Amino acid sequence: xxxxxxQDHPTNDKASAPQGASTSKPHPFWDxxxxxxxxxxxxxxxxxxxxxxxxxxxxxxxxxLQVQDRLLVEKVSLRSRSPxxxxxxxxxxxxxxxxxxxxxxxxxxxxxxxxxxPFMNWIGLTNPSCDAWIKRVVAVGGDQVSINPRGEVSVxxxxxxxxxxxxxxxxxxxxxxxxxxxxxxxPSDHVLVLGDNRSNSTDGRIWGFLPEKEILGRALWRFWPFxxxxxxxx
Numbered sequence: 001x002x003x004x005x006x007q008d009h010p011t012n013d014k015a016s017a018p019q020g021a022s023t024s025k026p027h028p029f030w031d032x033x034x035x036x037x038x039x040x041x042x043x044x045x046x047x048x049x050x051x052x053x054x055x056x057x058x059x060x061x062x063x064x065l066q067v068q069d070r071l072l073v074e075k076v077s078l079r080s081r082s083p084x085x086x087x088x089x090x091x092x093x094x095x096x097x098x099x100x101x102x103x104x105x106x107x108x109x110x111x112x113x114x115x116x117x118p119f120m121n122w123i124g125l126t127n128p129s130c131d132a133w134i135k136r137v138v139a140v141g142g143d144q145v146s147i148n149p150r151g152e153v154s155v156x157x158x159x160x161x162x163x164x165x166x167x168x169x170x171x172x173x174x175x176x177x178x179x180x181x182x183x184x185x186x187p188s189d190h191v192l193v194l195g196d197n198r199s200n201s202t203d204g205r206i207w208g209f210l211p212e213k214e215i216l217g218r219a220l221w222r223f224w225p226f227x228x229x230x231x232x233x234x
Contacts, residue, residue: 050075051217054090054134060195060202061088061134064164070224071134071232075217082212083137083191085155086234088219090134091193094207097214101207132216135193135203136164139186141212147182147205149175151198167197180205189213 056069065071065088073090083089094101138153138160139145146154150168153160169179179198182205186192190209195201204210219232 051220053223054132054219056134057131059200060197061136062197063166064196065134065222066228069222069228071219072221072223073217074220078212078215078218082140082189083215083218084234085137085140085160087137088134088232089137089191089193089210090132090216090219091210092214092216093131093133094210097211098207134219135195135201135210137191138162138194138204139192141186141188141190143186143192145182145184145186145192147180147194149177149179149181151179151194151205153194162196165196165198167199169199184209191215 051072051074054071054073056065056067056071059067078089139155143155144157148154149171151165152168153162169177171177186209189212191212192204193210194203194205222228222230222232
């Protein structure tokens with residue numbers, strides 16, 4: 001066939017299209033919302049399983065951690081091991097798991113359960129007593145621990161070295177003061193946590209031992225303010 005004859009029979013585009021090729025367009029809904037859902041899923045996945053930012057709301061951890069300090073809390077390492085003495089951990093409020101504490105305060109664990117559901121803080125439903133808490137591990141499962149009225153800690157008969165503690169509880173000339181003392185053995189799968197500010201901290205001296213399953217992660221870095229940026233790993 002000559003070139004002229006070939007030009008008299010133009011190519012049929014539809015006929016030459018590959019068999020099985022899809023010509024459908026993405027649905028407008030998924031075209032817009034797909035990336036949004038993916039981004040939200042990635043954000044909440046990282047926040048729940050890997051790491052998240054937290055801030056210090058009170059003076060219970062001074063002088064090492066100041067009010068409004070921003071921290072990076074990692075959530076991976078404590079899935080494969082127990083916390084260690086000296087580590088700073090973030091955990092669910094004791095009001096969410098300690099029934100005795102709720103009875104003393106007249107509160108119920110239900111409000112904290114509701115407030116901690118996903119997206120509740122987006123609609124303004126918050127309760128400060130339901131926020132996650134941050135304290136330092138001073139004893140782990142199996143340890144025999146003793147805390148005197150000043151807030152000084154001994155573990156297994158040895159005084160615990162705590163260079164990060166400068167604020168102890170005041171005591172009178174008889175060695176008595178306003179802070180709780182404690183002599184106990186830490187149960188397995190639990191830890192004892194205290195605030196570094198022993199004179200102003202609602203911690204394990206008051207509400208007891210912290211179940212490891214309630215721990216959300218450990219403080220890794222302080223990233224704000226910049227002049228105190230650095231590692232928080234003991």
